[in-house]
Amino acid sequence: MKIAILPGDGIGPEIMAQAVKVLNVLGEQFEMESADVGGAGYAAHGHPLPPATLALAKSADAVLFGAVGDFKYDTLERALRPEQAILGLRRELALFANLRPAILYPELAGASTLKPEVVSGLDILIIRELTGDIYFGKPRGVRECPDGPFKGEREGFDTMRYAETEIRRIAHVAFQAAQKRSKRVTSVDKANVLETFQFWRDIVTDVHKEYPDIELDHMYVDNAAMQLVRAPKKFDVMVTGNMFGDILSDCAAMLTGSIGMLPSASLDANNKGLYEPSHGSAPDIAGKGIANPLATILSAAMMLRFSLGKTEQAERIENAVKKVLAQGLRTADIFEAGTTKVGTEEMGNAVVKALG
Numbered sequence: 001m002k003i004a005i006l007p008g009d010g011i012g013p014e015i016m017a018q019a020v021k022v023l024n025v026l027g028e029q030f031e032m033e034s035a036d037v038g039g040a041g042y043a044a045h046g047h048p049l050p051p052a053t054l055a056l057a058k059s060a061d062a063v064l065f066g067a068v069g070d071f072k073y074d075t076l077e078r079a080l081r082p083e084q085a086i087l088g089l090r091r092e093l094a095l096f097a098n099l100r101p102a103i104l105y106p107e108l109a110g111a112s113t114l115k116p117e118v119v120s121g122l123d124i125l126i127i128r129e130l131t132g133d134i135y136f137g138k139p140r141g142v143r144e145c146p147d148g149p150f151k152g153e154r155e156g157f158d159t160m161r162y163a164e165t166e167i168r169r170i171a172h173v174a175f176q177a178a179q180k181r182s183k184r185v186t187s188v189d190k191a192n193v194l195e196t197f198q199f200w201r202d203i204v205t206d207v208h209k210e211y212p213d214i215e216l217d218h219m220y221v222d223n224a225a226m227q228l229v230r231a232p233k234k235f236d237v238m239v240t241g242n243m244f245g246d247i248l249s250d251c252a253a254m255l256t257g258s259i260g261m262l263p264s265a266s267l268d269a270n271n272k273g274l275y276e277p278s279h280g281s282a283p284d285i286a287g288k289g290i291a292n293p294l295a296t297i298l299s300a301a302m303m304l305r306f307s308l309g310k311t312e313q314a315e316r317i318e319n320a321v322k323k324v325l326a327q328g329l330r331t332a333d334i335f336e337a338g339t340t341k342v343g344t345e346e347m348g349n350a351v352v353k354a355l356g
């Protein structure tokens with residue numbers, strides 16, 4: 001089985017090294033091949049998603065991705081910016097279904113910024129549509145404003161759009177995921193204002209007819225953001241569009257103690273996938289050896305489960321993570337009094353040791 005390893009920028013290489021270490025000691029015969037991506041791809045090959053990197057990702061059984069982005073590239077033309085690498089991979093590999101599970105490990109109840117009783121036992125799954133919406137809609141750009149009070153001035157614009165097929169297939173993913181959980185789906189939209197999301201609501205409602213065992217409710221995104229911090233445990237599966245999902249999943253991350261705890265799987269129609277932590281390249285802490293590698297290690301576990309058919313190995317990793325947390329080991333982002341602060345590498349080594 002071939003795994004493409006794309007560490008990327010900032011803390012990407014540091015956290016990826018820990019996940020690779022874990023994969024290496026499982027006793028499996030994985031063929032792992034690394035390639036430059038993001039700012040590292042641009043620096044070495046003049047493009048954030050060099051053709052060889054894309055070819056590797058396409059030929060592999062799964063992709064493990066670190067993070068991309070570096071503020072020093074923010075002035076490059078958009079097509080050359082590091083973020084285009086992850087957007088390009090999502091589009092080229094047709095990874096339309098992004099699963100972001102926000103689970104609170106009991107040991108981290110005190111690490112969350114919310115009261116322990118609000119978050120204890122939290123286990124929600126955010127399903128974010130990943131290849132449509134305003135992220136990919138055209139036209140977009142900066143132009144002369146054609147009408148209205150600002151006619152003649154420059155204006156920036158993007159296009160929000162969803163085709164029926166795109167909504168149907170992500171709705172199926174959500175309902176089917178809910179069938180394996182507590183059979184509840186909340187579809188998050190902005191149907192009160194946006195045509196795109198009234199259409200989204202209508203199509204999700206239609207797909208729901210095929211899933212009479214699932215309870216569906218609809219919620220506006222502003223309310224959903226509020227409810228996520230007010231009473232997050234009321235949610236089970238949340239399904240939403242690309243941009244709302246981006247924002248809500250960062251919000252949900254903090255319920256788990258840190259964004260350094262939130263893994264993700266981005267899947268195509270055949271469960272081939274790219275796996276990455278939900279966070280970015282964290283330039284503010286890059287190179288310091290203090291980043292939390294657990295989101296990346298847990299992403300590797302998701303990869304074993306969803307794309308490589310190695311459920312037992314996935315569980316081994318997840319149990320090892322629980323064990324190190326129970327041992328009181330914490331990176332700086334989840335540290336609290338009475339626990340032991342460790343660096344990125346020590347945390348990776350502890351997971352390896354705890355694999356059993």
Ligand SMILES: NC(=O)c1ccc[n+]([C@@H]2O[C@H](COP(=O)([O-])OP(=O)(O)OC[C@H]3O[C@@H](n4cnc5c(N)ncnc54)[C@H](O)[C@@H]3O)[C@@H](O)[C@H]2O)c1
Pocket residue numbers: 011015066067068069070071083086259260276277278279280281282283284285290291292293295333
């Ligand atoms: N999928 C991706 O590759 C991805 C995702 C999000 C952001 N980005 C990019 O990353 C760069 C930085 O973006 P940002 O600062 O807005 O978001 P970020 O997620 O990189 O960082 C936000 C905050 O969370 C902290 N943080 C993130 N991951 C952490 C970890 N594993 N352990 C401990 N702390 C962690 C950071 O130190 C920072 O304070 C930008 O260039 C952005 O475009 C990339």
Ligand SMILES: CC(C)[C@H](C(=O)O)[C@@H](O)C(=O)O
Pocket residue numbers: 069083086087246278280
């Ligand atoms: C880096 C960026 C393109 C990306 C997104 O907006 O999807 C990131 O924020 C994420 O959540 O994976």
Ligand SMILES: [Mg+2]
Pocket residue numbers: 246247250278
């Ligand atoms: Mg994001």
